[in-house]
Every structure is written in C-alpha cells, then in structure tokens.
Amino acid sequence: MFGLSVFLGIDLTEDKKQYLKEMKEAGFTSVFTSLHIPEEDADQYMQRLTDLASLVKKWDMELIADISKGALEKLGISIHSASSLEKLKHIGLTGLRVDYGFTNQEIAFMSNSLDIALNASTITEKDVEELVQYGANFHKMTAMHNYYPRPETGLAKEVFQQKNVWLNEIGFTVASFVSGDEELRGPLFQHLPTLEDHRELHPLAAALESLKDCAVDAVYIGDPTISAVTLEQFKHYIQEDTILFHVEPINHSPYFERILGKHQNRWDPAKDVLRSADARFKEITEIEPHETSSRFRGAVTLDNNRYQRYMGETQVVVHELPADEKVNVVAQIKKEDLSLLDWCVAGSQFELKN
Template sequence: MLGVSVFLGEDLSEETKDYLVTMKNIGFKGIFSSLHIPEDDSTQYLKRLITLGEWSKKLGMELMVDISGSALTKIGLSFDDPAEITATGITGLRIDYGISNRVIADLSKVMKISLNASTITDKDVAELRAAEADFQQLEAWHNYYPRPETGLAKVDFIAKNSWLKQLGFRVMAFVPGNAELRGPLFESLPTLEKQRHMHPLAATLELLRDCLVEDVYIGDPKIDDKTQRQFEAYFNKDHLLLFAAPEKDSAYTQAVLGHHQNRWDPARDVLRSADARFKKISTVLPEDPKPRPKGSITLDNQLYGRYMGEIQVVVRQLSADEKVNVVAQIIPEDTSLLDWCTAGQQFEIQLSEN
C-alpha cells in the first residue's frame, strides 16, 4: 500500500485536501499523521485531527496516527475508550514508546496497531502473544529520520525486515518527498539514509523490490506534480515515465519520444527499445559523436548498418561512438529510475517542461 503524510502543526488547508484527493486518485490509500505534541495547542490538534479524519473517511483512506499516552490524554482521548478514538476517523495507531504490551494487545482487538519496527524484540512478541494480541492487526512500521546521517543502512534494514517477516508482521517504511519538505531541517524524511535525496518513486521501488517492505509512505508533506504523474504511470499503467531534455544540435530528438519496452533479454549497459528497429524510419545520418553518460538517449545511425534506428537509454557510462547519435538526456533527477527498468518493462519518454 502507498501512503502520504499530513502533519497537524498548522491548520489544514484546501490545498492539502486537494492534494489528498489527487493522491487517492493516483492510488494512494493511507494517511500518516502524528500527535506527538511538545508545546503546541492541544485543542487545535484535536480540531485538525477531526478534520483530517473526516477527509480520510470520505476518501476511503486509512488514517494511522503516531501517538504516545501523554499526547492522547492532552487532546482528551484515552486508550480505555478505543471507540472514542476511532470516532475521530483514526483507523490505526502507531505505538512508539511508553505504552505497555498489555494495552497494545487490547487495542489490537479493536483497530490496526503499528509497532516500531526498529525496537521490537522477541520479549515484546512473547508478551503480546501471552496477552492474546490480534497479530492480524499488528504491523511493523519503521521511523523516518529528519537529521542527515541518522537514517538506517540498507543491509541492516533488510536483515531486520527478514526477521519481522518470519514473525508474520507486515512491514512499512518511509521515502522522501521532493516538493514540500518538513521543517525545521528540511532535509527530507526517509527511513534509509541512502535515499535521503533520491527520487521518491525510485526509493519506493527499491523498498518494494529489494527490502521486504509491503507499505511505503512518503514522509514529507508533498511530492511535485511531475512525480505524481510518474507514480500514477507506474502503479496504474505499469510503465515508467521518464522525462528528458533534448540534445543540442540533434535533429532526431522527436524520434525517441513516446512508448517503449525494454527487451526481455536486457543488456548490461543500456535499455534497448524492443521494437525500435522494426519501425519504418528514414535514413539516420551521423551526428557529432559524444560521450554517453548514464541517462543518454541514443539513436543508431546509418554507420551501424542493420542496427540503424535502434533506440537505447544508457544505464552505465559509455564512450562516444561515431555510429551512435546522442539525441536527448534523461533529466538528472530521473536517472535513478533507470535502475528499475528491468526485463520487459514498459517505459515512456517525454520532454521535460523545464
């Protein structure tokens, strides 16, 4: 499942509501928020929570809220009355610290509960089983890490998730946003440190494909319009949408735009458009040969004989070749997406509006 984050430090705006509608239409099904209140006006938090709960119910989205016992008390709610909690629109609680496993077990019989994936121990699992917790309602959620250099290492992350999966937990983690970042540091909110400034979709695919994660939430408040389109293309249409800039002095940029499929026998160095050489194409004249860094989009010219017209996207640095015209470049922020264009993957190249 995919999710977004909405924070309650400020009044909720129509812009936030519209963003949630857009993300729901793209395929996002969850909302994460937090009720950890250091010094904010708790009455405002309850008001905003109720508004967010109403929005999530109308949209049919789950609402998971990060909570501690004291924060819940500050807004007038109690673990002793879970029906009152769910009445706000909350569908689940993320329990971080200061709450006993007995209380967690009782709550799991009423609503979804996420535990801190990084701090769960065998002792916790044993106590939850003894308290007859509903493990179908328990999930393991990792933290996001606002401060640079404090995010998790991928190797340790995968090892932890493997253990959690053996116990039957569903695992969730965060990826960074790229439009509106959360303060006060504005350094993005990933779970993995290596993903701190990564493209949100590339980070999501890494978690889903490599890291034994089922649910991915965007930690920051927003992703940009271009990235929204890329999420929609991948999860609704099963193709990677890549944006490119035309190469100066090339007459063939238009020839490489549109839909492609990476061959089922994928090359090491390039994505090969499966049908490009079978399209009717006029003679491709040689252009000045140029180095081919990752993200270069190329078109084989007439010097390559029967390969003339082959379209490729370079995935590792290649040298210049007089038989190959460099006609466009994937924009830098999208090059990490190329790592996830595997055998048979559909992809689309569009010109960037910038």
C-alpha cells in the same frame, strides 16, 4: 502500497486538501499523521484530526496516527477502554502507530479495536512472544519504521534489509518512509527518510529500492509534499506500471521526436543499456549519422544506418560508454531522474517525455 504524510501543526488549508485529493487520484491509499506536539491545545488538535479524518474517510483512504500514551490521554482517550478507542474509529482514524510508553499488554488490547503499527526497528522476539501471550490480533498489526529528521541518523540499508526479512518471516507487513522533494518539514528541513542513503534521493527511486530490494510492503512520503512532476511519475508507476523519464534533446537532434513515448526494456536485459524491445521493428526512414558523441549515463541513443540491420534501435545508457560513429546521441535524461534507471529492470515499461 503508497502513502503520504499530513501534519497537524496548522489547520488544513485548501491547498493541502487539494494536494491530498491529487495524491488519492494518483493512487496513494493511506495517510500518516503525528500527534506528538504537546504544546498544542488538545481541543484544537482533536478538531484538526477530525477534519483530516473526515477527508480521508470521504476518499476511502486509511489514516494512521503516530501517538504517545500522554497524547492519547490529552485527547481524552483511554487505552484500557474499547469504547473509548472506538471514538477514534468513529471519527475516521483507522490505526495507531505506537512506540515508547506502551506495554505489550496495552498494545495487544488496542489491537483488538484498531489497526496497530509497531516500531519495526525495535521490535524483538520477546515482544512478539508477549503480544501472543496477551492475545494480540496480529491480523491488525504491521511494523512501521521511523523517519529520521537529523542528517546522518537514518538507517543503513543492510540493517534495514535484515530486519525486514525477519519481520516478513514472522508474518508482519513492513512500512517505511522516503523523502519528499518540495515542502520539507521543520525545524530542520532536512528530509524525512528511513534510510540515510535516501535523504536526497528521488522519492520514487527511494520507494522502488525499498519495495524491490528491502522487503518493504508499504512506502510513505515522510515530508509534507512532493512536486507535481514527481507526483506525475508516481502516478505513472502506480497506475501504468511505467517509469517516466524526462528528457532534453541533444544538439537539436532531428530524431528527438522519434524517441519520445512508451518503451519496454527487453526481457533479456543488456548490462550497460536499456534496449527498447520493439524500436527496430517500427517502420522507419533512413537514419543518418548525427551527434555520434560520448554516451553518458542517461543518454538516449538511436542506431544510425552505419549499424545496418540495427538501424533504429533505441537505447538508454545505464553505464557510460564511449562515442560510436554508428550510434546517434539524441537526448539526455534529466539529472534528477537518473536514479530511476537502476529500477528499470528486465521487461520494465518506461516512457520518455520532453
């Protein structure tokens, strides 16, 4: 599952509404927001929350808000009253992400009215025991990690993995954040990832690492926006299970158009390259040697007639390889997309686009 973040420091603009609509159309199903701005006027903040909730509800998306006990009180919501909590559901809020300031007894009570996200990084066995004791509805509870605005404070992958495996074992679904790559959130403007190693990484590559290698079930974009190009890549992955790479021709290759389009990495994956499963079996004309240069990571190659029956084989280089007179270097994946290569595994579908 994929989600995005919308922050309520200012009113929802038409641009932000359009962005939210485009994310929904791409396949994003959940929205995260924060209610941790004490200097804001409570009435104004509630109006912004109501406006956002109305849009999210219209597009059949979930809305979860990071909240403190004090912020709830400023909004006139009592955590000890089911009818008061129902007000949040009525405006379209589906869940609360709770952290410091709430007791496990209060959290258990709220979980019988709203979906509740706990702090995935800090929850302990004792917390779980107490939540059971106080009658928490675990069907309405998830574990959500923080994002970390300050560089050098994000989590290490090993710790993240270990915690998530434990959380999965006791029945929690796990959510985390990856950076955006367009508008960043102030005051630091240093990205909002959960893992420190994801701070500058391509958002989709970070999301795929979280989902495929770190026992994560849901990934949210932490920063306010991603670029239109990155959004297109998420859309391809969510809707078509395809990793989209952007490529540029090498030395005006006459074979550039040939390598564009959809491919599938073979089910018996090679160590150093992605091998297009059916490229050699397409009807082809003679492929003459052209630009048989060194093959850097992300190079797209086409075997020429010197490779005899392999002529026409299309590959994407994962690990740098030397020049080979039998292999034409036709195109190069753009630098910003190279990290996606690590997640194009056996049988993965991928597309090369100019």
